Amino acid sequence: MSAADFPDQLKALDATLRNIENVLDLDRLRRERAELEEQASAPDLWDDQARAQEVNSKLSYAASEISKMESLRSRLDDAALLLEMAQAEGDEGSVNEVGTEILSLQKAIDAQEVRTLLSGEYDSREAVVAIRAGAGGVDAADFAEMLLRMYLRWAERHGYPTEVYDTSYAEEAGLKSATFAVKVPYAFGTLSVESGTHRLVRISPFDNQGRRQTSFAGVEVMPVVAQTDHIDIPENEIRTDVYRSSGPGGQSVNTTDSAVRLTHIPTGIVVTCQNEKSQLQNKASAMRVLQARLLERKRQEEEAKMAGLKQDTTGSWGDQMRSYVLHPYQMVKDLRTEQETGNPPSVFDGHIDEFIEAGIRWRKQTQIAG
Template structure:
């Protein structure tokens, strides 16, 4: 029923666009025939509005994957480089949080490990909102920063790397079976603010899925049982995302940028010195407005990545035919 409702909305939208184009085209013809400039102008403005709505709907059609409508988890990990890399990881976390807030999505911090001097070593957040996974899924990969380091007394230029990993929240309709014997469960003390309780209780949970090597952690709640339940949900989501990747690779065969997510496979460069430029290395999309991007203005990059996925898949099908 959910799929039917979504398709029904899309069909109605197409019919509405067709009707708007037809009606306003007829109005323009009538206005020109009667030399009524006001009618022509009004109809032309209506057509421009229809075009804007159609472009927005076109982007939404790219979010048609099996789990695109789901909420998602977003993990940030700092790379080699100590404080500089950890600070960059914290900037990335802020960037994605700002992006989510712009779209009125809810953001929850699941776990965070602070750096020794500044920034973070790693963090996991949950982003809740319609199509959250669909929008964010192409952001998985390594992000490269070039800037004058604020931690270098000689003011030298540094290059830092941090990674982002996105996977969908598994809803109740998806059954993921996990054998308890395949799990290694560790408890530890939560870090960060939280009062005296945080410093005295091993309430945080880390679960390792031995067959896949996937590790998840949660320190959101004071209760160890609640953190374990949340961590298990995160593990199911990671396993589900891995299965989705396998399906996509089988269907797409071209998804090099997605399948090679990991160290040494950067997807985007953020250059702040000696010039200002953010460039996506998969699509070629770039902008010199680095401050806007780091403040969460990511929609253009996401749209370009989504469009490139669909285009690449269509090209492969065409070549095969």
Template sequence: MVFDLAKVKSDIEELKKQTSAPDLWDDPQRASSLMKTLQEKENILKEIEDLENQFADIEAYFELHEETGDEELLQELSQAVEDLERAVESFWVKTLFTGKYDDKDAVLSLHAGAGGVEAMDWTSMLMRMYMRWAEENGYSVEVLDVSEGEEAGVKSATMVIKGPYAYGKLKAEKGVHRLVRISPFDANKRRHTSFAQVEVVPYFDEDVDIDINPEDIRMDTFRSGGKGGQHQNKRESGVRLTHIPTGISVIVTSERSQHQNRAKAMKILKARLLQHYEKQREEELRKLKGEHKSAEWGNQIRSYVMQPYQMVKDHRTGYEVGNVGAVLDGDIDEFIIAYLKWSAGKDDGSGK
């Protein structure tokens, strides 16, 4: 993403005209999309103007210090420079969102690897990590489906995370996450290694432009009331959609009605198919170039080591920290920023 100030301003004017149209809400999906885009553009403009104002303040401090020689102004100037550096860094990160769908919300899915209850517990820990991260960033989370483990943890879970550049950020989390710890489920207190896979696709409020043959879709329905009891849903409102040619399936159980669950499942299925076909094209290009890509479960992107030492390390970027607890509490922004920088360098040939 490159910010052209004149274009941002002209885009805002055009969007204001469109959102002022009397028939705007005749198409609620389009209206919501336009309003969201307008808000994002206005936020960008405000950030640029704030940076300009901060820079002007620094110039004023500097000129005043030269005139008066007031040493206290130096402290204020130093603080103003630090504040500007942080603001510029935050704004610069946004320029790393160059992907086609980076501004979209995200569908994040987790799957436990082999290892039984230990892997399922690890998957639930990751689920909590992402929910805490979303909460800290002011993003909303809607859990679409959770398949709980028999003893503890979760086998799989799918949730929609909504917020500015949610997909652009969370795409950094795609891959296999590895945990090394003394298992609380092992009476002999042995060290175990567990794996969980994270999948992330963009979430489209509007309909995705992709052709799907209705005959290629199989729909299964089931009761979606969890483990039972008086609140269990007696109707088959849970929906599983399977795209037969690819085997890609989506389960949604969050809504009370089968119709609503099917609509949400179809949106996510389309997004996953879109990503699937784009990935196929990329793999064909890699084959032509003679490049090799690891299988999904071999693509370990990050290790979380709790024993015999404490460390979280991203194997792509090399970024690592020693506070595992903070990371599992949702402190993953630095990992995301490191990934965005690494990915930008890789794409332009200046990185690994």
């Protein structure tokens, strides 16, 4: 990249940013922020905790989106001004500084552009994510726990609120399954590309002979049900079981039967929740997850009908989509997009944005090609 190209590159970035600003409709977002700020300041807001959390989540999201866009616009304008001054004064150091900023802006604007690709019917929803250990015994359970931490760290890095509904611990180590929510708009559209089978290859820390082990875990991402959805579940279609919550190794973490298991009789879908303190809270959380599962099932069936294809919507984890290799070499690779990195520890610490962005672009291209 030569300095002679900098003006054209800045113009191209400006055009891309303007397109993003138009798609996101910043004026609308600012109006929404003002309305939400007014709602958040209401003295009786916390009389309804669920409503209060929803308002604060939407306000946080709107403020974050506006801040990102305003920051990018300011940086781009400053870079153009600095280039103009540096070229007029023959300041080569400042010209090089603009070149570095252009590369940084390109990456940031590309990442923000991905958000404009989330236009599906449910993409703007919050998300419920379920992780389940697959084949591989104790290694698979440990892998499921690694994935749970990875997604929670990703959300934490972005400042997205999360709520863990259920963690079912395996006997020796790790998790049989876990369910959590990411409570921010567009969480479903963003994380839905993470659905599928994840594969881990490593020297097993649980094998005293130090053999290489391949294990699998499934990730399912579902949209949170909104009031406008028609997901009615008659009481006679649900079997409710209560039991005592337990932690790792079966250690009791609750002295009452507060954990709840819901079974949707027509579909056989089973949902558990044990992380709340009361049975009523656990049942409410479990019902939200069950509704999300049924909504996702409905969404998949509608997609299959539209495409004229028959898809398995009975809980299949889908095709293998990503490999995490820790031995004999270090690599994480997405098998759909070819996105890869040689730094698995960083990925497991929540640095997965490049994989998510590549997945969203891949999905959009696949839809266009289809």
